[in-house]
Each structure stands twice: as C-alpha cells, then as structure tokens.
Amino acid sequence: MLARALEASGIATxxxxxxxxxxxxxxxPRALFVPFPFGHAFGRPNDAAxxxxxxxxxxxxxxxPAGPVLRDFPDDAEPGVEPPAPRQASMxxxxxxxxxxxxxxxxxxxxxxxxxxxxxxxxxVFGLSRVPAERFDDVARFLVRFAAGEDTDMxxxxxxxxxxxxxxxxxxxxxxxxxxxxxxxxxxxGGDEIAQWFWGETAAGxxxxxxxxxxxxxDDPKWKAAAFGVAR
Amino acid sequence: xxxxERLPAANRKTLLSFPTQxxxxxxxxxxxxxxxxxxxxIVTTAGLHRRDDKAYGPGEQTYRVIPAxxxxxxxxxxxxxxxxxxxxxxxxxxxxxxxERLRERAARGEIARAANxxxxxxxxxxxxxxxxxxxxxxxxxxxxxxxDVALITPT
Numbered sequence: 001m002l003a004r005a006l007e008a009s010g011i012a013t014x015x016x017x018x019x020x021x022x023x024x025x026x027x028x029p030r031a032l033f034v035p036f037p038f039g040h041a042f043g044r045p046n047d048a049a050x051x052x053x054x055x056x057x058x059x060x061x062x063x064x065p066a067g068p069v070l071r072d073f074p075d076d077a078e079p080g081v082e083p084p085a086p087r088q089a090s091m092x093x094x095x096x097x098x099x100x101x102x103x104x105x106x107x108x109x110x111x112x113x114x115x116x117x118x119x120x121x122x123x124x125v126f127g128l129s130r131v132p133a134e135r136f137d138d139v140a141r142f143l144v145r146f147a148a149g150e151d152t153d154m155x156x157x158x159x160x161x162x163x164x165x166x167x168x169x170x171x172x173x174x175x176x177x178x179x180x181x182x183x184x185x186x187x188x189x190g191g192d193e194i195a196q197w198f199w200g201e202t203a204a205g206x207x208x209x210x211x212x213x214x215x216x217x218x219d220d221p222k223w224k225a226a227a228f229g230v231a232r
Numbered sequence: 233x234x235x236x237e238r239l240p241a242a243n244r245k246t247l248l249s250f251p252t253q254x255x256x257x258x259x260x261x262x263x264x265x266x267x268x269x270x271x272x273x274i275v276t277t278a279g280l281h282r283r284d285d286k287a288y289g290p291g292e293q294t295y296r297v298i299p300a301x302x303x304x305x306x307x308x309x310x311x312x313x314x315x316x317x318x319x320x321x322x323x324x325x326x327x328x329x330x331x332e333r334l335r336e337r338a339a340r341g342e343i344a345r346a347a348n349x350x351x352x353x354x355x356x357x358x359x360x361x362x363x364x365x366x367x368x369x370x371x372x373x374x375x376x377x378x379x380d381v382a383l384i385t386p387t
Contacts, residue, residue, distance in 0.1 A: 001253055001359055001362070001363065002275065002277060002352065002362070002367055002384060003382075003384045004255070004258060004259055005362075005363050005367030005368065005371070006275065006367055006370065006371045006374070006382050006384075007258070007259040007260065007261055008259040009367070009368055009371030009372070009375075010261055010371065010375065011261070011371050011374050011375070011379065011380075011381070011382050012261050012262065012263040012380065012381050012382070013275075013381070013382045013383075013384055014381065014382075014383055014384070015383075015384035015385075016383075016384065016385050016386060017386075018386050022252045025252050025253065025254045025255070026252055026253050026254075026255060027255040027256075027257065027258045028258060028384070029258045029259060029260045029261075037316075037317060038315060038316030038317060038387070039316040039317035039318060039319070039320045039321065039327070039328070039387060040317070040320050040327055041327065041328050041385055041386055041387065042326060042327050042328070042330050042333075042385075043327070044320075044327070045319075045320045045321075045323035045324035045326075045327045046323060046324045048326070048332075048333065048336075051326055051327070051330055051333050052333055052336075052337075055330055055333050055334070055337070055383075058383060059267060059272075059343075059381075059383075062262075062263050062267060062381060065262070066260060067258050067260040068257070068258035068260070082317065085315060085316070085317070086314065086315075086316070086317040088314065120305075121305060122305040123304060123305045123325070124305075124308075124322075125308050125309050125318065125321060125322055127283055127308055128287050128308070128310050128312070165289065165290075168312075169287070172312045175318075176318075176322070179318070179319060179322060180322055183319075183322060183323065187323070189319070190317075190319060191317035191318065191319035191320070192317075194319055225290065229290075229312065229313065229314060230314075231314070232314065
C-alpha cells in the first residue's frame, strides 16, 4: 500500500514481502517474497552475506520492464531453527518453582544488561518508556501494585500518555531489559529460547501475565488492546 | 514469512482476517538511471525512529525521518507487537533496516549513495490518512532528497 502510494508519486519502489497472500492482493509495484519468520525480513541477524543476497534480489526487480512483479527469494530454507512466529506466553508453562522477587531480579538483570551494552556498542531497543534502566526496580514495583488491582501510577508517566499505553511501554522495556541481558551471555540465542526462559522461569514473566490479566479484565478497549500487546 | 500453512492457527487467523486492499493493477515507474547511479532510501513499516524522536502509538499514521548518517545505535523500534520476534532486531538492526548493507553497497559503487530514510508504524488497520497525506509527503521529501529508489521493508 505504501509502495503503491510512493510509486504513484513517481518514486520507484521495491518491497520485501513476508505474507505472500497479502502481497498477491495488494499488488505493490515490485515485491520479493522471502520465506523467513516475522522479525527476520533479511534472513538472519549478523549474516551479512545472506542479507546482501536478499537485498540484491530485491534491487534486481528494478530491471523488470513492467509490473506488478512478485518474485520468490530462491532460498527456501528457514533461517536456523526459529519457529515461523514466536511462541506466546500462553503456550509456555511456567516452571514448578519460579522466583517471586521481581525488583531483586530486575536489579540482577540490569547488571547483565550493562554487559550487553558494552558488547553491542551501545545498541539497544530499550528506552520506549523513557524511564531509565536504573529506575526499573521501581517500575517492577509499580507493575506489581497494578497487577494486584491497586489504583497506582508513576510520576514518570507523561501527562499525554494514557495509563494503559504507559504500562505497555514499561512492559516492552522490561522484556527488552531481560531479553538483551540474556543475549549478553548467549549472543546467538534465538527468540524462542529466550521466550521459553522469560515466560517459563522469571518472576518478571509471571508478573506480566498478571498485568495482562488485569488489563484484559477491563471493559475499556484501550486496556484490552494493551493486554494483547503485553502477553497473549 | 514462512508459508501460512506453517503458522500456528492463531497467527494464521489474525493474518487472514487482517484488512487488506485488493487491487487489479499497480502503479509502475521505471528508474531513469542504472542502479549504480541511484540514490537508495529505506522506507520501513517497522515503526523505527531515532531514540530522541517521538515514539509511535498504536495505529498512528504519521512518519519519522531517519537521516542517512544516523548511527545504528540511535535507532529504536516502537512497533512492539508480540506477533513478531524482536530478538533479531536486538541482535542486528539490518535484519529489518539494512542500513549498513546499503552503505557497503554505496562504498563498493553498486549504488550512488544511501539516502535519508523514512519510517511509518506497522500493523496499521486504518490507512486512509497514510495513503492520502503521509505517503505523498514522504514521496515529496524523497524527491527533495534526490532519491531514486525506495526499498520498502517490514518487520
């Protein structure tokens, strides 16, 4: 849709398609269907050679004399062992004993996350809530109060950000803190392995299940939408 | 994506019920230059933006600029749907936004240069404003940048 609008304005486009069935209907001017899972549009992280092959195949479509063009990327292999879509919390059974001290666990994760930042050269997708990592044991306590049904808030919440949106950002940052902390000592870990650990073995994972439950129990569609983004 | 038949039933259902346009033809302009002379931009639907830029809210039909020289450490993603795996982008931004790959191709002379990039939010169900206002504005800015080709990338 975006590609069509840009092309109609005179810009030549070439697109990566992850859902062939949608692309067949929408008909962007040029699209390369790739057989990779969601989140892996260019194949595998840190595999520059594969990424270049995908990029070259997408750019080659610019040679086509007429369109629409929909071509399949020739490598029909899945990238490694990752499932087509990440497993959701509801598909992961918590371990028989899971820690319950979320704030303490968060403090330990922060140290591992600092190691990740050193290794990644400062690259992180943490930061959507705008609450610094140093304050995340307070964020954990805030989420614990919220999950328990209390009327609660944080002073860091911007006035123009509704409570459910802020909770969603906090949950996203909490996940990022843990997932990137995990990568600090297992740089090649895939999303499925980390999801299994987070939802199965951490106090934060169980907390987010409870946060989801409270949001989902609301009649307000904005709360329900936030629940769908926290855990499902 | 993997073929739909390989997806868990819940994901397949969400995708098949997602509102999509159905078109019979496509607009089509041929680049006027050979690729090695083209300026190439990424226009991504992954909800990426610079760290100090405003995060996207769900369903937001606006755009953000990611200038050509932006360091990869300054790019974040506020499209956080749990329907896709975020670990690849934690490990390597190029998995969705191949900015370093484009810079490498420019250094090798395979494209003229990596131009300013643009982003919009992903998983939009309502796209009227995106089509009527946002996309034409992005196209205008791409033309002002002297960009010849836009690479459209999802997450």
